[in-house]
Amino acid sequence: MAILIVAEHDNRTLKGATLNAVSAASRIGGELHLLVAGEGCGAVAEAAAQVAGVSKVLVADNAAYGHQLAENLSRLVAELGRDYSHLIAPATTTGKNVMPRVAALLDVAQLSDIVAVESENIFKRPIYAGNAIATVESLDPIKVITVRGTAFDAAAETGGSARVENLSAVHDAGTSAFVGEEVAQSDRPELTAAKVVVSGGRGMGNGENFALLEQLADKLGAAVGASRAAVDAGFVPNDMQVGQTGKIVAPELYIAVGISGAIQHLAGMKESKIIVAINKDEEAPIFQVADYGLVADLFEAVPELESRL
Amino acid sequence: MKVLVAVKRVIDYNVKVRVKSDHTDVDLANVKMALNPFCEIAVEEAVRLKEAGTASEVVVVSIGPKACQEQIRTALALGADRGIQIETDTMPESLNVAKLLAKVVEAEQPQLVILGKQSIDADNNQTGQMLGALLDLPQGTFASDVKVAGDKVNVTREVDGGLQTLALNLPAIVTTDLRLNEPRYASLPNIMKAKKKPLEVKTPTDLGVELKSHTRLLNVTPPAERQAGIRVSSVDELVDKLKNEAKVLRGG
C-alpha cells in the first residue's frame, strides 16, 4: 500500500499545508509519495525530497500544470492514482478544486477536510459548520481525501531523502486557461499557519481602521484575519476571511475584535488554544467561546493593548 | 443560452444543529429548512444572466425527497423558469448527485451549469467539481465574478492567496462563492407566480442512474465543548492573564 500526496506550492516554494497532509498520511501508514506538478517547479521538488517520511517524489513539470488548472491536474492525479490506496491533498482552495474531480474520474467518493485518521478506511470530519463530527468509513478501493491542516502537526521539513522521478506524461484538456491573478502581498505570517491571529469584524467600521489591528499584529508577530461581514463590506480582501466557508485557523492565540461570533465564524477558529474577544456588546455570542472576554469599545481597547505589549 | 442551476435543501443557516443522543446522526426533526445559501447565490446569478439577455432560460434541479420541491419553488420565485426534482428517499452522496446532474445536463444541454461551492450541512465542497469530471467540462469554482463572452466564460475565483481569473470554454461549470452577488428577496406576486411554473418529477431509474454507496456513516458526535472562560475588566488584566495564566505572551 502506498499513499500519494499532492503537494501544494507556487512553483517556487513548497507550502506548509503539504507538511500537515504528509503527517495525516503517515497516520494511515504505508509508503508516502509526493506529487509535485507545476511549471519550473524544480526547487519545490528538491524541497519535497527532504520532507521526513517521504520515500518518492514524482515531478510533472509542464506548462499544463503551471497554474494548477483542475482539468489538467485531475487527469494526471487520477491516472497515477490507480496505483495507490489513498490520494491525499491539503484542504486548500487548490486541493478542494482538484480532488473531487480526481475522485469522480476514478468513480470513488471524496472525503473533505478530515480531522482524524481512525484506520486506513475510517476518518473523522466536521459537518454542519463543525457542530457535529462524523465518523465515516470509505467503501472504495481508492480513498480520495482532503486534510484539514490545523488538525495535524506538520511533518518535519528535513530529514528525508526521497528518490525523485520525472514524469513525462502530459495531460492538457485544453478547455481552460489562466487569465490573471491578484495575489495579496504581506510580510506577516500566513493566516493558517500563524501562532497568533488578530481578526476584525464589522465592528471595525471601515478598512482604514484595520490599521489598528495591523499595528497590534506587528507587535505580536501575528497574522490578520476577518469575519465575512468585514470582507463583504469591502474592509479587507477575501483571502482574510476566517470561518466555515473561509479559512480554518487554530493558533495559540486568537484575538477577535468587533466580531459577534456567528456559528459560521466560530467554525473557523474555535480550535484555537486561547481565544480573546473584545466586543462592546456583553451579550455577543463570541464571549461563549472566549477564554478571556473584554467588554469594551475596540477603538479604546486595541490601542491600549498595543501600547502594553 | 440555457443555464442550469442545482439547488439543495439544507438546514437553515441560523440554526445550530444538535447531535442525536444515540449518535447516529444530527437531529433534523422540526428544524427549519431552507435553500442552501450558496445555491441561492447560484440562482441569483442565473436570473441576472437572463435579465441581461445573456441567458434565455433558467432551469433548476434539486435531488432529494419530495420536500425539496419547496426549495425548487423558492428558486422559481426568485426568477427561474422551470424546475426538475429527482426524487430519492434520502439525500444521496455527492458522487451520486453529480451522476444524476450529469444525466440532466446531457438531456437539457445547458451552456452554463451553476452550483453552490458548498452545502452548509455536509460541508463537502465537491459536487460541481465531480460534475465537471463526469462531463469532461471545465470548471470555475468559488466564483466571485462571472462574465460570459462569446463561446467563453471568464470566472474570477476566490482562492487562498487572493483572486484568480480563468477563461473557460463553454459549456462550463461554475460554483458560487459568497461575494458573487447579493440574492434578492422573492416578492409575494413572484411567490404566487412560482406556484404555476412547471415542475417535473423524475426518478434515478428514469435517468438510468444506479445509486451506489461509497461511504458509510458510522457515527456522529458533538464536538469537544470549550470550557467557559472569564471576563476581564481592563486591558491591564487581559495582558496579565495572557502573560501569567495562559502564557501565550512572553515578557513580564
Ligand SMILES: Cc1cc2nc3c(=O)[nH]c(=O)nc-3n(C[C@H](O)[C@H](O)[C@H](O)COP(=O)(O)OP(=O)(O)OC[C@H]3O[C@@H](n4cnc5c(N)ncnc54)[C@H](O)[C@@H]3O)c2cc1C
Ligand atoms: C453561507 C454562509 C457562510 C458564511 N461563512 C462565514 C465565514 O466563513 N466566516 C464568517 O466570519 N462569517 C460567515 N458567515 C456570516 C456569519 O453568519 C455572520 O454574518 C458574520 O460572521 C458576522 O460578522 P461580524 O461578527 O463581523 O458582524 P456582526 O455580526 O455585525 O458583529 C459585529 C460586532 O462588532 C461589535 N462592535 C461594533 N462596534 C464595536 C466597537 N466600537 N467596539 C467593540 N465592538 C464593536 C458588535 O457588538 C457586534 O458584536 C456566513 C454566512 C452564511 C450564510
Ligand SMILES: Nc1ncnc2c1ncn2[C@@H]1O[C@H](COP(=O)(O)O)[C@@H](O)[C@H]1O
Ligand atoms: N441533492 C442535491 N440536489 C441538487 N443540487 C445539489 C445537491 N447536493 C449538492 N448539490 C449542489 O452542489 C453544491 C455543492 O454541494 P456539496 O458538494 O455537497 O458541498 C450545492 O450548492 C448544490 O448546488
